[in-house]
Amino acid sequence: MTQPFIEFKDVSKSFGNLQVLDKVNLKIYSGEITSIIGKSGVGKSVLLKHIIGLLKPDSGQILIKGKPLSEFSKAEWKAFKRSLSYMFQNNALFDSLTVFENIALPLVERTKLPPQEIKKRVDFRIAQFELEEVRDRYPSQISGGMQKRVALARALVTEPTMILFDEPTTGLDPLRKNAVLNMIAHYQHEIGFTGVMVSHDIPDVFFISNRVAIIENKKIPFQGTPLELEQSDNEIVWQFIHGQEVLQDQLTGLNPRPEVEKLVEKLLKQVALKKTIFTVVLFTIDDLEEIKKGVGYIASQRIFQCLAMTLKRYMSNKDYAARFGSSEILAVLPGADASRAEEIINKISSDCSQQELMDPTKYKKVCIDFCLKAGILEVRQPMDMATLLASAKKNQKVIAKMECKGVSGKK
Amino acid sequence: MNASRTEKALSIMGLVNWLGQVTLKVIGELGAVAIFFAYGFVLIFTYPFQFRKIIQQVYFIGVKSFLIISLIGLFTGMVLGLQGYYTLVKFGAEGMLGAAVALSLIRELGPVLTALMVIGRAGSSIAAEIGIMRISEQIDALDTMDINPMKFLVSPRIAASVITFPLLTALFDVIGMIGGYLTGVLLLGVNSGIFFNRIYDSVVLKDVTGGFLKSLFFALVVSTICCYQGYFTHMRPGGFGAKGVSLATTSAVVISCVLVLVLDYVLTSFLL
Numbered sequence: 001m002t003q004p005f006i007e008f009k010d011v012s013k014s015f016g017n018l019q020v021l022d023k024v025n026l027k028i029y030s031g032e033i034t035s036i037i038g039k040s041g042v043g044k045s046v047l048l049k050h051i052i053g054l055l056k057p058d059s060g061q062i063l064i065k066g067k068p069l070s071e072f073s074k075a076e077w078k079a080f081k082r083s084l085s086y087m088f089q090n091n092a093l094f095d096s097l098t099v100f101e102n103i104a105l106p107l108v109e110r111t112k113l114p115p116q117e118i119k120k121r122v123d124f125r126i127a128q129f130e131l132e133e134v135r136d137r138y139p140s141q142i143s144g145g146m147q148k149r150v151a152l153a154r155a156l157v158t159e160p161t162m163i164l165f166d167e168p169t170t171g172l173d174p175l176r177k178n179a180v181l182n183m184i185a186h187y188q189h190e191i192g193f194t195g196v197m198v199s200h201d202i203p204d205v206f207f208i209s210n211r212v213a214i215i216e217n218k219k220i221p222f223q224g225t226p227l228e229l230e231q232s233d234n235e236i237v238w239q240f241i242h243g244q245e246v247l248q249d250q251l252t253g254l255n256p257r258p259e260v261e262k263l264v265e266k267l268l269k270q271v272a273l274k275k276t277i278f279t280v281v282l283f284t285i286d287d288l289e290e291i292k293k294g295v296g297y298i299a300s301q302r303i304f305q306c307l308a309m310t311l312k313r314y315m316s317n318k319d320y321a322a323r324f325g326s327s328e329i330l331a332v333l334p335g336a337d338a339s340r341a342e343e344i345i346n347k348i349s350s351d352c353s354q355q356e357l358m359d360p361t362k363y364k365k366v367c368i369d370f371c372l373k374a375g376i377l378e379v380r381q382p383m384d385m386a387t388l389l390a391s392a393k394k395n396q397k398v399i400a401k402m403e404c405k406g407v408s409g410k411k
Numbered sequence: 412m413n414a415s416r417t418e419k420a421l422s423i424m425g426l427v428n429w430l431g432q433v434t435l436k437v438i439g440e441l442g443a444v445a446i447f448f449a450y451g452f453v454l455i456f457t458y459p460f461q462f463r464k465i466i467q468q469v470y471f472i473g474v475k476s477f478l479i480i481s482l483i484g485l486f487t488g489m490v491l492g493l494q495g496y497y498t499l500v501k502f503g504a505e506g507m508l509g510a511a512v513a514l515s516l517i518r519e520l521g522p523v524l525t526a527l528m529v530i531g532r533a534g535s536s537i538a539a540e541i542g543i544m545r546i547s548e549q550i551d552a553l554d555t556m557d558i559n560p561m562k563f564l565v566s567p568r569i570a571a572s573v574i575t576f577p578l579l580t581a582l583f584d585v586i587g588m589i590g591g592y593l594t595g596v597l598l599l600g601v602n603s604g605i606f607f608n609r610i611y612d613s614v615v616l617k618d619v620t621g622g623f624l625k626s627l628f629f630a631l632v633v634s635t636i637c638c639y640q641g642y643f644t645h646m647r648p649g650g651f652g653a654k655g656v657s658l659a660t661t662s663a664v665v666i667s668c669v670l671v672l673v674l675d676y677v678l679t680s681f682l683l
Contacts, residue, residue, distance in 0.1 A: 088551070092549050092552035158556075
């Protein structure tokens with residue numbers, strides 16, 4: 001592969017006794033957007049600050065086009081720094097300068113361009129970001145979204161080869177957030193700068209990133225393309241990309257999928273040694289995807305949550321259940337046989353038919369039939385996970401149904 | 412018996428320890444301010460020159476202080492005329508009023524009161540402005556744009572102070588003398604010719620250069636302290652955000668005022 005534009009090699013950094021980075025390795029390639037994601041306070045901004053030299057590593061090296069930063073001469077460093085722009089999380093606009101003066105500042109201070117040329121370049125950016133109306137206003141007089149645009153215009157006016165974005169979308173409403181991400185992606189295509197973005201807007205940033213690095217526990221456990229990220233088995237990565245589902249699972253009390261997968265593997269090993277048996281139940285909500293498309297996202301999630309919460313009510317402390325895919329839940333009952341699973345299913349079946357969600361009159365606008373299926377599998381002999389799921393699925397039968405018969409809004 | 416001795420020794424050690432720490436802290440801070448000043452001052456003379464920004468600051472520190480300095484100068488002169496007259500008249504020396512007013516203004520009150528007034532009007536706002544720029548990451552933004560924040564923010568203010576302090580002091584002196592004339596001559600009837608003649612006779616060039624030197628020193632001290640307090644708002648223990656800026660502004664004003672008065676004493680003792 002080509003040489004990275006910036007490379008972190010075993011970079012460690014501590015503040016007093018607090019270690020923030022521990023032998024971090026990271027590659028940033030030219031002409032791409034690299035997103036650094038991670039929880040708050042794990043050192044994402046510290047990474048960015050190392051690139052612009054606001055912080056220096058305790059050990060390890062940062063290479064720029066293969067050359068260590070520590071070996072840069074003063075002139076080289078100045079030239080490198082001038083090719084960078086940094087977009088701050090809170091924009092850091094100069095509040096006593098107008099929008100025009102803010103965007104013009106790097107040109108006025110750093111270049112010997114004649115005033116007409118500066119005006120021309122700034123006016124071009126102002127037009128590009130549709131800021132003509134607020135040209136002579138001060139940052140405090142314009143909206144947050146406009147401030148972001150001014151910050152982006154200021155970052156771009158020097159035509160940098162690399163822009164560092166420190167949480168460009170934090171604190172924005174979903175519409176503005178999309179607009180900012182769209183803007184970054186659009187201008188990246190147009191101008192072709194290298195972008196490094198610190199963010200926790202998952203999964204939105206994946207759509208505009210060429211590469212993603214996850215920082216967790218002082219290290220970078222994963223870096224690669226968003227596609228590779230999705231295919232990764234790493235548990236931390238899984239939690240990041242399924243952030244929304246994790247939240248819902250926490251609300252419903254479901255266990256994380258990797259945890260249940262591990263449990264099943266452990267149980268399968270014990271089954272192989274004839275130490276125990278266990279039973280799994282695979283629940284599926286049929287046509288949940290259809291409901292999502294036709295009735296709405298919230299309705300589909302409510303139905304899922306309802307199932308999860310009812311299930312949790314009848315499970316014991318020893319039992320586990322996790323979301324498998326968007327419309328399936330796998331319940332694992334260690335040490336139990338099929339009869340206990342049967343019992344649980346019966347209870348869920350009678351509970352579900354009394355639920356408000358199963359009442360077709362509640363779906364006045366669009367109503368779509370759906371049913372709840374459950375398949376029991378008593379595991380007495382070793383098998384792999386895929387066979388287990390397939391067998392459980394084969395055993396599935398309908399345990400509850402919602403039919404739209406007679407409702408006017410039926411689709 | 413032994414225990415109480417040990418306690419005593421410990422408490423003495425604690426005191427010495429505390430004293431040592433305070434001394435180290437003060438010396439460290441003084442060193443930091445000195446480096447800050449030297450760096451800011453040298454940057455005034457490096458290319459590209461910041462003429463525009465210096466003129467803006469001269470306008471802010473100087474021109475905008477014009478009215479307040481004139482007002483304070485006038486009343487100071489008037490009260491000097493009043494007090495001086497009633498003191499001198501006891502010795503039949505009211506003819507010396509002109510000299511008394513002029514010398515106290517040119518040597519002492521002019522530079523000191525001008526400095527104190529400018530600290531209150533411009534020094535506090537310098538500290539607050541730079542402090543807010545610091546906490547809102549504007550200074551970091553300058554740094555990332557490869558614009559030296561010291562050159563952009565501190566140097567023009569030091570240069571502008573050096574230009575404006577002596578001029579404002581001269582204004583204060585002249586208006587103060589007019590104030591003295593108003594009370595002494597017009598109100599209390601001292602002969603106008605004698606009043607001016609005494610000024611002319613008693614004020615020598617050394618007095619004027621002394622006052623001028625003082626105002627120069629005050630300019631350097633006040634601008635450096637106010638910029639320094641604002642610039643390092645974020646390093647202040649116990650104060651973050653708006654609270655940090657308010658603490659920085661308060662210390663800028665208090666430290667500048669105290670230093671102006673201490674320095675006035677030191678300079679006077681050298682100049683006399």
